[in-house]
Amino acid sequence: MEELTRVEVILNDMNGNPSCPHGPMLLFKRVVNGAERSFFACSACRDRKDCNFFLWADEKVTPNKKKTWDLERDRITPKINHVKLYKMFVKLLEKSPEQRAFCHTCSILLISNEIAKKHDEHDVTFGISEYLLTHPSELLKPLENAKKEAQYLFSSHATRTIVNIARCLGAMKVLCLGTPRVHELVCSEMSTEMDSLLLDIDYRFHQFNAPSHFCWFNSFNNYFFSQEEGAHVLAEFLQRDGGHGIVLVMDPPFGGRVEPLAKTVQEIMQLHRKLCPNIHTDMLVLWIFPYFMEPQVLASCPDFTMLDYKVDYDNHSLFASGPKGRKHGSPVRIFTNANPKDIPLPNEEGYRYCEICQRWISQENRHCTQCNECSSKDGRTYVHCNECMRCVKPSWKHCVTCNRCCLPSHVCGEFVPSQLCFNCGQPGHKKRDCPRFGFDAAFLIKKQPDCTLQLNSMKMCKKRKHTQNKIDEDEKQIFTNMSSKKQKLQNVNSKKSRKNIKKRKKSKSGANTSRRPTLQL
Structure with missing residues (x-):
C-alpha cells in the first residue's frame, strides 16, 4: 500500500512553544494514511543537521532534556x-583603508596593525574602503545554505528599481526584512529623504549598523534574538513620523513555508495599526518571491x-538575466498589496503600461482579448487555447486524447487529474473551493523515488500509482540546479568509490596472475 503523507503548519500562538536557538519552534502536523501526529521543529532551518531541536507535541520535556537544550542554545547563539561592535565600526571609519581589516573566519572587524596571532591562518580581507564599510553585503561572504539562510543578493539595478518603487508608493521609511542591499542603498544615498x-x-550585520538601524531577526516566527530590545527598536521605527509612509520590503528564502512568513507580515501590520491608530x-x-x-x-x-518585474540577483545564475542567466530572465517577481497601476516599471528594460489591465507589464507579455488579461508569467509570451479557454505556455500543445494542454513529450493516458484536493487532501472538491484555504494550508507529498514535485498541476500517474507533476522544462531546470551541494558531493564520492573498487579488483587479479607457477616444459 502506498504511503500518503501530508504536512501542515499549525500557526498557533508561538509564545508557548518550546524554543531552539532560532526562537520559538513551529508546530507541524504530519498525517500519514489518516494517522496524525504533531511535532515541534525549528522555524528557520529546514534540515535537522543545521538545527537538531525536535520534539513530538505529546512528548514531555524532561529536566535533563531542558538542561541539555539550554546548554546547546548558549553554545550555538x-x-x-551591539554597542561595542558599532563603536569599533565608528573607530575604523576614522582609520585609513590600509588599517582596516575583516576576518571572515571570526566575522569581526579589525585594525590591521593590531591583528593578533590567532588570525594569522584565518581568511582576512585587508584594505577595506569606506564604500565596503557602508555596503557590507559586498564585503561579507553570502550564507548560501539552501535550507537555512539562502542569502542571495539583489543586483545593483534591481536594488535601485525596488527602492524607486518604494519611493513611488510614498515611502519615507523602508522596513527591510532580509534585504540588506536595499537598506544599504537607502542609508548611503537617500538618508535625507x-x-x-x-x-x-x-x-x-551588527557591527556595520547602529542599534537603531539593525535587529537580529527570524522572519519565520517573528522573533527578535535580542528580544525586548529589538521589539522596542521596531516599535519606535513604526511610530516615527506618525506612522506614515512605511513600506515593508522582504526577500525571504524561497524554500521556506509561506504560511509563517505571511503570519509575520500580518503581525507587523497589526502592530503598526495598534501603535498608530490614526493610520487607516x-x-x-x-x-520578492518566485x-x-x-x-x-x-x-x-x-x-x-x-508584478511583472524580474528581480535579478548577483550570486545566483538562475535568478539573473543576460547571457549568463536564465534564458527567459529571472523567475523572481514582486508581490504587493499596493495598486499595480501606482507602480511604474523601467521603460528602458522594455516594460510598458497596459491601459486595459491598468498595470505595467513586461515586453513579452501580450494582452489576451479572450482572457481579458495580460496572462504571461514566466518570461515568455503565452498563447491562448480555445479548447482549454485559457492562455498556456508556448511549449504546451493541446492534446485531444487528454483533453488538455501539456508538453508534446507527454504520454497520452498516463496522467489523469487527481481526485483529491491539493490543499487538504480530501476528495469532493478542488483547491480553489477548499474550505481550509488559508493559513492552515497543507502540502501533499508522495513518498516515491524519482518523482520531481512541485506545487502546481498535480496529476495521478496510473503507471506508478503515485502523484507526480507535469513540470515545464524551464521550471524543471530551476529545481534541478537548485539541488544541494551535498547531493553532488555524494554522487562524486560514489563514483570515486566505484573506481577504487575496480582498481582493487584489477590489482588483485594482477597479483593473482603474478603468483601463478610457470609451467615447466
Missing part, C-alpha cells in the same frame, strides 16, 4: 554586544498581486 531599518537573521490603511508590502509560488502567496495573502 553568539554573545553579541528616507530612513531604513534592517531585520535580518545574519548576525554579522494597511502598511504597503513588497514581497512567480511559480504565486498560488501559495495568494492563499495566505489574497489581497496581493504579482
Whole structure:
C-alpha cells in the first residue's frame, strides 16, 4: 500500500512553544494514511543537521532534556554586544583603508596593525574602503545554505528599481526584512529623504549598523534574538513620523513555508495599526518571491498581486538575466498589496503600461482579448487555447486524447487529474473551493523515488500509482540546479568509490596472475 503523507503548519500562538536557538519552534502536523501526529521543529532551518531541536507535541520535556537544550542554545547563539561592535565600526571609519581589516573566519572587524596571532591562518580581507564599510553585503561572504539562510543578493539595478518603487508608493521609511542591499542603498544615498531599518537573521550585520538601524531577526516566527530590545527598536521605527509612509520590503528564502512568513507580515501590520491608530490603511508590502509560488502567496495573502518585474540577483545564475542567466530572465517577481497601476516599471528594460489591465507589464507579455488579461508569467509570451479557454505556455500543445494542454513529450493516458484536493487532501472538491484555504494550508507529498514535485498541476500517474507533476522544462531546470551541494558531493564520492573498487579488483587479479607457477616444459 502506498504511503500518503501530508504536512501542515499549525500557526498557533508561538509564545508557548518550546524554543531552539532560532526562537520559538513551529508546530507541524504530519498525517500519514489518516494517522496524525504533531511535532515541534525549528522555524528557520529546514534540515535537522543545521538545527537538531525536535520534539513530538505529546512528548514531555524532561529536566535533563531542558538542561541539555539550554546548554546547546548558549553554545550555538553568539554573545553579541551591539554597542561595542558599532563603536569599533565608528573607530575604523576614522582609520585609513590600509588599517582596516575583516576576518571572515571570526566575522569581526579589525585594525590591521593590531591583528593578533590567532588570525594569522584565518581568511582576512585587508584594505577595506569606506564604500565596503557602508555596503557590507559586498564585503561579507553570502550564507548560501539552501535550507537555512539562502542569502542571495539583489543586483545593483534591481536594488535601485525596488527602492524607486518604494519611493513611488510614498515611502519615507523602508522596513527591510532580509534585504540588506536595499537598506544599504537607502542609508548611503537617500538618508535625507528616507530612513531604513534592517531585520535580518545574519548576525554579522551588527557591527556595520547602529542599534537603531539593525535587529537580529527570524522572519519565520517573528522573533527578535535580542528580544525586548529589538521589539522596542521596531516599535519606535513604526511610530516615527506618525506612522506614515512605511513600506515593508522582504526577500525571504524561497524554500521556506509561506504560511509563517505571511503570519509575520500580518503581525507587523497589526502592530503598526495598534501603535498608530490614526493610520487607516494597511502598511504597503513588497514581497520578492518566485512567480511559480504565486498560488501559495495568494492563499495566505489574497489581497496581493504579482508584478511583472524580474528581480535579478548577483550570486545566483538562475535568478539573473543576460547571457549568463536564465534564458527567459529571472523567475523572481514582486508581490504587493499596493495598486499595480501606482507602480511604474523601467521603460528602458522594455516594460510598458497596459491601459486595459491598468498595470505595467513586461515586453513579452501580450494582452489576451479572450482572457481579458495580460496572462504571461514566466518570461515568455503565452498563447491562448480555445479548447482549454485559457492562455498556456508556448511549449504546451493541446492534446485531444487528454483533453488538455501539456508538453508534446507527454504520454497520452498516463496522467489523469487527481481526485483529491491539493490543499487538504480530501476528495469532493478542488483547491480553489477548499474550505481550509488559508493559513492552515497543507502540502501533499508522495513518498516515491524519482518523482520531481512541485506545487502546481498535480496529476495521478496510473503507471506508478503515485502523484507526480507535469513540470515545464524551464521550471524543471530551476529545481534541478537548485539541488544541494551535498547531493553532488555524494554522487562524486560514489563514483570515486566505484573506481577504487575496480582498481582493487584489477590489482588483485594482477597479483593473482603474478603468483601463478610457470609451467615447466
